[in-house]
Amino acid sequence: MIRESAYPTEPWRIREATLDLELLAQSESVLALSNGHIGLRANLDEGEPHGLPGSYLNSFYELRPLPYAEAGYGYPEQGQTIVNVTNGKLIRLLVDDEPFDVRYGDLRAHERVLDMRAGTLDRTVEWVSPAGQAVRVRSTRLVSFTQRAVAAICYEVEPVDKEARVVIQSGLVANEEVPVTKKDPRVAAVLEEPLESEQYLANGAGGLLIHRTKASGLRMAAAMTHVVEGPDRTVVSTEAFPDWARTTIACVLKPGERLRVIKLLAYGFSSQRSLPALRDQVGAALASARLSGWEGLCKGQREYLDAFWDAADVRVDGDPEVQQAVRFGLFHVLQAGARNEMRPIAAKGLTGPGYDGHSFWDTEMFVLPVLIYSQPDAAAQVLRWRHATLDLARERARTLGLKGAAFPWRTIRGHETSGYWPAGTAGFHIGAGIADATMRYLQATGDEAFEREVGVELLVETARLWRSLGHHDRHGAFHIDGVTGPDEYSAVSNDNVYTNLMAQRNLLGAADAVLRHPDVADALDVGEEEAASWRDAAHAMTVPYDAELGVHQQSEGFTRFQEWDFEETAPDDYPLLLTHPYFDLYRRQVIKQSDLVLAMHWRGDAFTPEEKVRNFAYYEARTVRDSSLSSCTQAVIAAETGHLELAHDYLGEAAMTDLHDSHSNTSDGVHLAALAGAWLGLVAGFGGMRDHDGVLSFAPRLPSRFERLDFSLLWRGLRLRVSVRPDEVTYYLREGDHEDGSRIDLLHHGEAVTVRVSAPVTVPIPPAPPPQPEPQQPTGRAPVRRGAGQVAGD
Secondary structure: OOOHHHOOOOOOEEEEOOOOHHHHHHHHHHOOEEOOOEEEOOOOOOOOOOOOOOEEEOOOEEEEEOOOOOOOOOOOOEEEEEOOOOEOOOEEEEEOOEEOOOOOOEEEEEEEEEEOOOOEEEEEEEEEOOOOOEEEEEEEEEEOOOOOOEEEEEEEEEEOOOOEEEEEEEEEEOOOOOOOOOOOHHHHHHHOOOEEEEEEEEOOOEEEEEEEEOOOOOEEEEEEEEEEEOOOOOEEEEEEEOOEEEEEEEEEEOOOOOEEEEEEEEEEEEOOOOHHHHHHHHHHHHHHHHHHHHHHHHHHHHHHHHHHHHHHOOEEEOOHHHHHHHHHHHHHHHHHHOOOOOOOOOOOOOOOOHHHHOEOOHHHHHHHHHHHOOOHHHHHHHHHHHHHOHHHHHHHHHHOOOOOOOOOOOEOOOOOOOOOOOOOOOOOHHHHHHHHHHHHHHHHHOOHHHHHHHHHHHHHHHHHHHHHHOEEOOOOOEEOOOEOOOOOOOOOEOOOHHHHHHHHHHHHHHHHHHHHOHHHHHHOOOOHHHHHHHHHHHHOEOOOEEOOOOEEOOOOOHHHOEEOOOOOOOHHHOOHHHOOOHHHHHOEEOEOOOOHHHHHHHOHHHOOHHHHHHHHHHHHOOEOOOOOOHHHHHHHHHHHOOOHHHHHHHHHHHHOOOOOOOOOOHHHOOOHHHHHHHHHHHHHHHOOOEOHHHOOEEOOOOOOOOOEEEEEEEEOOEEEEEEEOOOEEEEEEEEOOOOOOOEEEEEEOOEEEEEEEOEOEEEEOOOOOOOOOOOOOOOOOOOOOOOOOOOOOO
């Protein structure tokens, strides 16, 4: 766990005021930098000590076998694991021949700051060597948003009070030793020297390493060059070997003098391009970076982020911790998606090796909604990546005896790599999530070219899967049996409500899409009869309901399962999957994460307000939140059903997931979906934002501690700003083509509102409905209180 004081509460910065070696791995994830292509964990410049070294390229992976004690038909045979690529962050410092190491000498001051407006990681140090030589060190690191292949470091050294002989060793290191955090020997084997050298070069101010993975056959290149500013007689030289290159810079500094080194890095990889092509690519990237210079790279970074925050910032008055945390979450979501360019967004982004670097359903259902309304181009690139893997998904469907496309539960390249089929293969709802993100993107942007090139085919192939996976019974009702919904404590069930309702939207969306684009439908061999069968299945979709209890069943028969004994469950037993067998979890009413409650968020149009109230109370009492994905959804529905203080509690839990390391695994990388969930909790929860069937609606209400909530959305090329106060809300249309016709029609608490450019509309928030009884959580699983009269963190 990270103590709450580890990062002081500041609106635009994550500041590590002191260095705690016990929290190195967590801070390396929290303070990591990425642009969606390159990811650099926040390891100390000198490389040691470290928690978990890490430099990553999106989709650069190695293969590993997936053996089974008992093999079964259709089991995946190979896994994919993200590779720690060539480390270009390394800058070692020697002062009068003594290595700068924070574990030795006297560390007078040490601070690191993740600046979310500048897009940099800044470090300031004052250190006295064991021999008594004092120096100040300042470094600033960035991974460029504007130059996709480039990262850079500005490193400065100056003596404090007497002359010092200073040597900097700036390196590229491949196959660095990585601690194995898993017991799986197959993973350990993959991580041990995964790269084979193909070429290494050195010149006066830099070097180049080119490597290839042994099994996946991916080739990567890493190159560095340096701009050195120092006193006369500063000596620079470079040497290179198969797995490392090192530029050495040496000089003597007098008090008042400074050595400044700008390290420029370039990365590239490919499964197809030749060695000379990659070598030239990184060489060109370095030339571009040198042309921009350090100041130009910083300026481009700031301008990029100015534009992002102008479109995406959320302002929260009344809870400074949540204000900091939601910006932290947005920053990491941006870092994961900004320059992905037809690559996936992994569950940990590029901040660590957690989950082997795999992408899950989290991307489409938690991360992409944030990007769709703030950086729609980045969201489109992720969906284009899904589309690029369609052939693999079709092949997987055929293996399973199904039609259409069966997208993988977890993957890097597009192959199924989940070795546990109840939580993997049976999690078919990922296909509906991809379809939902596709339709959500199209509704928000009106991107007709994307629909023709990508959207229709994604919707058609996922609809075909549902039609072949489900069946009509003798009464005509349509069922989808033997699937696992979002709640992984209830595997392989029949008629999971979330899955069925999301599949229903998918089927109808596909039928509508082929009507709009008959030529695309012809190319995909979709006839009128097939499209009609999708509509029939959708209209006959089974949604289990327990009339006696007055609640929907998470899946068929769920409400008759044996109750879990929460009173006899010790706090140390959570998460339950580590202390109880799955077979026992599968047959009880105990829920890992929001499932039916998640359906009420994304398919809220399928439930009445009264049903939502009853359902939320029922499932709240059985949800233990053993997943970081749950609390944001519970925040959204708690707010919708009138439990604003509880929603605030859940919002805080989601927002602080990594800043407090509440699941004790931030060391493996941040929880990207939970960080995106902070935005969802605010915008969809307290803002009440929904976009069912392309109708944009809001039903804002604030909890007692909030004085104000402001957020923005991009909708059909127009920027809508929503400013919520306790008693009223103002809708602004900030941008557009600035013609009189620029407008957005929306619903405010069910009433039609039209907002035009330069004509804000202020409307009152209607009185809240009568309060409902406060829902109860399982014993010991209530969220930490954040409401009125509570101190944050109590």
